[in-house]
Amino acid sequence: MADQQALDEVVEYTSGLIRIDTTNRGGGDCQERPAAEYAAERLAGAGLEPLLLERTPGRTNVVARIEGTDPSADALLVHGHLDVVPAEAADWSVHPFSGEVRDGVVWGRGAVDMKNMDAMILAVVRSWAREGVRPRRDLVIAFTADEEASAEDGSGFLADRHPELFEGCTEGISESGAFTFHDGAGRQLYPIAAGERGTGWLKLTARGRAGHGSKVNRENAVTRLAAAVTRIGEHEWPLRLTPTVRAALTELAALYGIEADLTDVDRLLEKLGPAAKLVEATVRNSANPTMLDAGYKLNVVPGEAVAHIDGRYLAGAEEEFRATLDELTGPDVTWEFAHHEVALQAPVDSALFARMRAAVEEFAPEGHVVPYCMSGGTDAKQFSRLGITGYGFAPLKLPEDLDYQALFHGVDERVPVEALHFGVQVLDRFLRTA
Numbered sequence: 244m245a246d247q248q249a250l251d252e253v254v255e256y257t258s259g260l261i262r263i264d265t266t267n268r269g270g271g272d273c274q275e276r277p278a279a280e281y282a283a284e285r286l287a288g289a290g291l292e293p294l295l296l297e298r299t300p301g302r303t304n305v306v307a308r309i310e311g312t313d314p315s316a317d318a319l320l321v322h323g324h325l326d327v328v329p330a331e332a333a334d335w336s337v338h339p340f341s342g343e344v345r346d347g348v349v350w351g352r353g354a355v356d357m358k359n360m361d362a363m364i365l366a367v368v369r370s371w372a373r374e375g376v377r378p379r380r381d382l383v384i385a386f387t388a389d390e391e392a393s394a395e396d397g398s399g400f401l402a403d404r405h406p407e408l409f410e411g412c413t414e415g416i417s418e419s420g421a422f423t424f425h426d427g428a429g430r431q432l433y434p435i436a437a438g439e440r441g442t443g444w445l446k447l448t449a450r451g452r453a454g455h456g457s458k459v460n461r462e463n464a465v466t467r468l469a470a471a472v473t474r475i476g477e478h479e480w481p482l483r484l485t486p487t488v489r490a491a492l493t494e495l496a497a498l499y500g501i502e503a504d505l506t507d508v509d510r511l512l513e514k515l516g517p518a519a520k521l522v523e524a525t526v527r528n529s530a531n532p533t534m535l536d537a538g539y540k541l542n543v544v545p546g547e548a549v550a551h552i553d554g555r556y557l558a559g560a561e562e563e564f565r566a567t568l569d570e571l572t573g574p575d576v577t578w579e580f581a582h583h584e585v586a587l588q589a590p591v592d593s594a595l596f597a598r599m600r601a602a603v604e605e606f607a608p609e610g611h612v613v614p615y616c617m618s619g620g621t622d623a624k625q626f627s628r629l630g631i632t633g634y635g636f637a638p639l640k641l642p643e644d645l646d647y648q649a650l651f652h653g654v655d656e657r658v659p660v661e662a663l664h665f666g667v668q669v670l671d672r673f674l675r676t677a
């Protein structure tokens with residue numbers, strides 16, 4: 244069991260990291276260094292030798308290794324990002340970078356995404372130093388920059404330029420899993436992520452004939468673009484069940500005593516009620532139009548019009564995604580990836596998954612662990628290039644009145660102290676046995 248000091252430190256560190264403003268506005272506008280130094284100091288205090296690594300000055304990553312007792316065992320990567328998305332202070336009940344602890348709740352940007360997990364990792368590692376605990380496997384601890392933008396200064400840089408630091412790592416854990424999902428009917432689920440959809444951010448360009456707005460124009464770029472955008476936005480993507488989504492549906496159906504009829508998934512989702520939220524965004528690819536850009540004067544037809552689409556595809560369904568986009572855009576509109584990231588698939592029948600499940604169930608005996616696939620992506624995508632299979636495991640026990648999903652990148656992001664304590668205990672138990 245993690246000691247009282249670890250429980251105190253996880254709150255202190257969550258708050259302390261929130262107070263260091265690491266807002267990532269994209270385009271390189273972020274400074275993680277003070278947060279990286281904060282984390283590195285605490286790792287050094289636990290007898291580790293953290294390395295500070297930068298591709299760009301100020302965009303600092305931290306990596307440290309804890310040697311395990313079994314040198315033949317593969318290493319496990321435990322990673323968390325240090326940057327956060329912007330927060331508009333005027334919208335918040337407390338200042339988003341105050342790290343205020345009020346009525347048993349830590350407030351601020353990063354409280355759930357994911358300075359909480361960074362703090363949990365630090366608290367656990369430090370408690371091990373006090374107790375003389377060594378894990379079985381080598382643990383590689385990484386705190387990264389730039390997760391909320393391109394990861395080019397963060398995990399992407401580490402994977403490309405410092406693969407030696409991750410030698411022996413076969414599996415990894417990070418954000419977005421093992422939090423309490425209340426189903427509204429008294430059941431508490433703990434979804435652990437075993438996969439991510441891939442990211443395909445697209446730029447569409449329509450070309451046509453520029454001219455006067457009062458003349459006949461059958462080659463209007465705006466019309467062509469609008470038609471393509473409408474086709475994409477209205478497209479009904481077919482069902483594509485990955486092994487993780489299949490397992491999620493099967494386990495949820497069993498939990499609710501429903502027949503797991505995978506031939507009629509939409510009906511099955513309906514029967515699952517609120518729990519369907521955990522799966523519904525990952526049973527098919529998706530493509531949402533999000534930005535339009537065309538024209539400069541009302542009575543001038545522009546020669547070109549541009550749109551952006553937020554596309555996501557499941558593991559094994561990327562080729563189909565590309566082919567479908569070719570078809571939907573048609574001959575007058577071209578498309579390209581503005582940003583492209585792979586989809587991930589992790590096995591749910593692995594020993595590691597069983598250990599994560601056991602650790603959660605030990606501290607939340609009333610909870611039900613289920614696998615799920617993330618609809619978006621994390622640093623695990625970059626680390627997958629090193630052959631590391633990523634899971635989403637950042638345990639939090641949350642009260643029913645806290646809408647965890649809405650707190651991600653949301654206003655009044657906050658985390659209860661008790662949730663952090665639970666997280667430390669579960670993470671400690673899991674990492675000892677992993």
Ligand SMILES: [Zn+2]
Pocket residue numbers: 324356357390418
């Ligand atoms: Zn995150």
